[in-house]
Amino acid sequence: MHILGIETSCDETAAAVVAADGTILSNVVFSQLDEHTPYGGVVPEIAARAHLDHIEAVVKAALDQSGIGWDRIDAVAATTGPGLIGGVIVGATVAKALAMVQDKPFVAVNHLEGHALTCRLTDDVAFPYLLLLVSGGHSQILIVGGVGRYKRLGSTIDDAVGEAFDKTAKMLGLGFPGGPAVEQAAKSGDPTRFDLPRPLMGRPGADFSFSGLKTAVRNTVERLPDPITDQDLADVAASFQAAVADVLADRMKNAIAEFRAAHPEGDTLVIAGGVAANQAIRARLSTLTDKLNMRTVAPPLKLCTDNGAMIAWAGLERFRLGKSDGFDAVCRPRWPL
Ligand code: KG4
Numbered sequence: 147m148h149i150l151g152i153e154t155s156c157d158e159t160a161a162a163v164v165a166a167d168g169t170i171l172s173n174v175v176f177s178q179l180d181e182h183t184p185y186g187g188v189v190p191e192i193a194a195r196a197h198l199d200h201i202e203a204v205v206k207a208a209l210d211q212s213g214i215g216w217d218r219i220d221a222v223a224a225t226t227g228p229g230l231i232g233g234v235i236v237g238a239t240v241a242k243a244l245a246m247v248q249d250k251p252f253v254a255v256n257h258l259e260g261h262a263l264t265c266r267l268t269d270d271v272a273f274p275y276l277l278l279l280v281s282g283g284h285s286q287i288l289i290v291g292g293v294g295r296y297k298r299l300g301s302t303i304d305d306a307v308g309e310a311f312d313k314t315a316k317m318l319g320l321g322f323p324g325g326p327a328v329e330q331a332a333k334s335g336d337p338t339r340f341d342l343p344r345p346l347m348g349r350p351g352a353d354f355s356f357s358g359l360k361t362a363v364r365n366t367v368e369r370l371p372d373p374i375t376d377q378d379l380a381d382v383a384a385s386f387q388a389a390v391a392d393v394l395a396d397r398m399k400n401a402i403a404e405f406r407a408a409h410p411e412g413d414t415l416v417i418a419g420g421v422a423a424n425q426a427i428r429a430r431l432s433t434l435t436d437k438l439n440m441r442t443v444a445p446p447l448k449l450c451t452d453n454g455a456m457i458a459w460a461g462l463e464r465f466r467l468g469k470s471d472g473f474d475a476v477c478r479p480r481w482p483l
């Protein structure tokens with residue numbers, strides 16, 4: 147079984163062909179970064195138009211590189227939300243049109259479910275597992291009981307983790323997207339130089355909050371001696387990243403206790419979403435799970451950030467359970483798991 151997956155919910159125009167055994171036959175990602183960089187963030191109107199400009203070439207490349215024809219493609223999947231709605235509509239409409247013309251079923255995929263299930267494409271992960279889903283728009287801790295079966299243990303009460311990275315990068319003049327730039331800068335920084343707050347740390351539950359940390363970073367940057375040196379920037383980046391890692395580890399400790407109480411056999415923590423690309427955060431959570439006789443699984447870096455393979459795979463997981471959708475499936479800017 148093979149599925150074509152299309153992803154257009156943010157600023158990546160992406161398509162992939164994936165087989166049921168987990169082979170990725172093609173995975174083409176066109177990043178619109180250059181078109182959004184002058185504005186310091188993703189501009190929804192520009193994203194929607196750019197998806198329209200690039201979708202045809204991206205889908206064609208994914209089909210060509212897969213080495214298989216339509217006769218061996220069983221269904222077409224696309225992100226139908228949550229995300230920037232103009233882009234979502236572009237990808238979903240192209241997917242529906244292709245499915246209609248080629249006489250294939252259409253599978254509507256929740257973008258978050260794409261991130262949540264990617265670990266089963268790349269690693270041997272069985273249900274149930276504990277999931278830390280951290281991207282630019284979402285930060286949640288969920289128990290994944292099966293395809294379409296999610297129990298939320300915690301979520302951010304203000305900013306998403308990726309958003310906190312992006313805003314910190316902006317304050318430090320490190321450009322956009324911020325996550326990789328902050329991680330890079332932090333490598334040569336002293337994480338103990340600035341004593342930044344760890345919001346909600348030590349409290350019960352598994353919710354996060356990052357707006358207080360963001361404000362503290364702003365105050366710290368404003369108080370730096372002029373001119374700001376590269377070392378200052380690196381120290382702020384490292385101190386910020388350490389605070390985020392401390393908060394995530396603390397919140398995950400509570401979530402793991404709750405997960406284990408419900409599923410004593412559960413032994414896997416999965417990190418997914420763009421922020422899962424961060425090596426310092428991965429290492430920190432691995433240390434935590436090692437101590438608790440669990441393992442941490444994170445997809446390879448290029449499958450952490452948005453891509454078509456994760457949508458093809460989530461589509462495949464749904465499709466092989468007999469689930470598909472009508473061409474009237476709606477696109478949704480908000481769609482919680
Ligand atoms: O999942 P994703 O590609 O798009 C959304 O669905 O939001 O996640 C993008 C987010 C951005 O906020 C980006 O700064 C962050 O993931 N990110 C990182 C890293 N790479 C990407 N954050 C921290 N460290 C990284 N290495």
Ligand code: ZN
Pocket residue numbers: 257261281282419420451452
């Ligand atoms: Zn995403």
